[in-house]
Amino acid sequence: MHGSIITLLKRYVQTQYDHSTWVKLMELSGLDTVVFDHKTVYPDEHMYALVGHAAEMTGIPAGELHEKFGEYLVPDLMYMYQKMVKPEWKTLDMIEHTEQTMHKQVRLEHTQNMPPVLNVTRLGANELVIDYVSPRRMGGLAVGIVRGLATYFDESDLIDVQPTTSEDGERVRIHVRRSSL
Numbered sequence: 001m002h003g004s005i006i007t008l009l010k011r012y013v014q015t016q017y018d019h020s021t022w023v024k025l026m027e028l029s030g031l032d033t034v035v036f037d038h039k040t041v042y043p044d045e046h047m048y049a050l051v052g053h054a055a056e057m058t059g060i061p062a063g064e065l066h067e068k069f070g071e072y073l074v075p076d077l078m079y080m081y082q083k084m085v086k087p088e089w090k091t092l093d094m095i096e097h098t099e100q101t102m103h104k105q106v107r108l109e110h111t112q113n114m115p116p117v118l119n120v121t122r123l124g125a126n127e128l129v130i131d132y133v134s135p136r137r138m139g140g141l142a143v144g145i146v147r148g149l150a151t152y153f154d155e156s157d158l159i160d161v162q163p164t165t166s167e168d169g170e171r172v173r174i175h176v177r178r179s180s181l
């Protein structure tokens with residue numbers, strides 16, 4: 001997993017909980033000697049262990065934590081890749097173009113980067129379906145990212161996000177609809 005995502009997970013835990021919670025999670029995950037940075041690609045197991053222990057500690061299911069973390073990630077992700085965003089894009093356009101812009105760029109940056117494949121079908125101006133495909137099974141993170149994008153583009157009151165399959169499979173279908181004003 002991309003180091004930026006794990007360092008943002010660290011900041012998420014430190015700001016939503018506190019620094020000692022992060023230290024405890026690292027110990028429980030057997031990672032107390034690991035130092036995370038933005039440039040390294042880390043084994044996915046690190047992220048699974050951290051989120052798994054966080055779920056045990058907080059009593060919040062891992063899927064729900066993934067969603068909350070996905071929402072939190074968006075402003076930083078958008079900042080990192082802002083040059084690729086067209087000024088006229090809103091939430092649905094961003095989702096529709098992620099595969100050919102942001103995720104394409106992430107794949108080029110490092111051969112070990114492997115963001116999920118997002119097959120997006122635009123059903124109309126106000127509706128699309130995302131077919132998420134990834135062996136990482138982080139569909140909850142995708143749902144959270146969609147919510148975070150809606151907040152980022154000031155459309156959180158308008159955007160409805162509905163996973164229509166289980167969120168923890170390798171293929172997850174997510175229906176996104178914008179109500180017209």
Ligand code: HEM
Nearest residue numbers: 001002077081098102113114115116134136138141142145
């Ligand atoms: C806003 C623009 C976006 C940027 C800059 C971005 C960037 C990234 C990066 C850097 C990773 C880590 C990849 C790796 O470690 O191999 C990642 C993973 C991921 N992205 Fe994106 N992403 C964006 C939009 C989206 C959208 C719109 C979705 C879904 C609706 C999405 C879903 C995911 C998920 C679920 C992962 C976790 C890894 C996995 O499931 O395989 N991303 N993204």
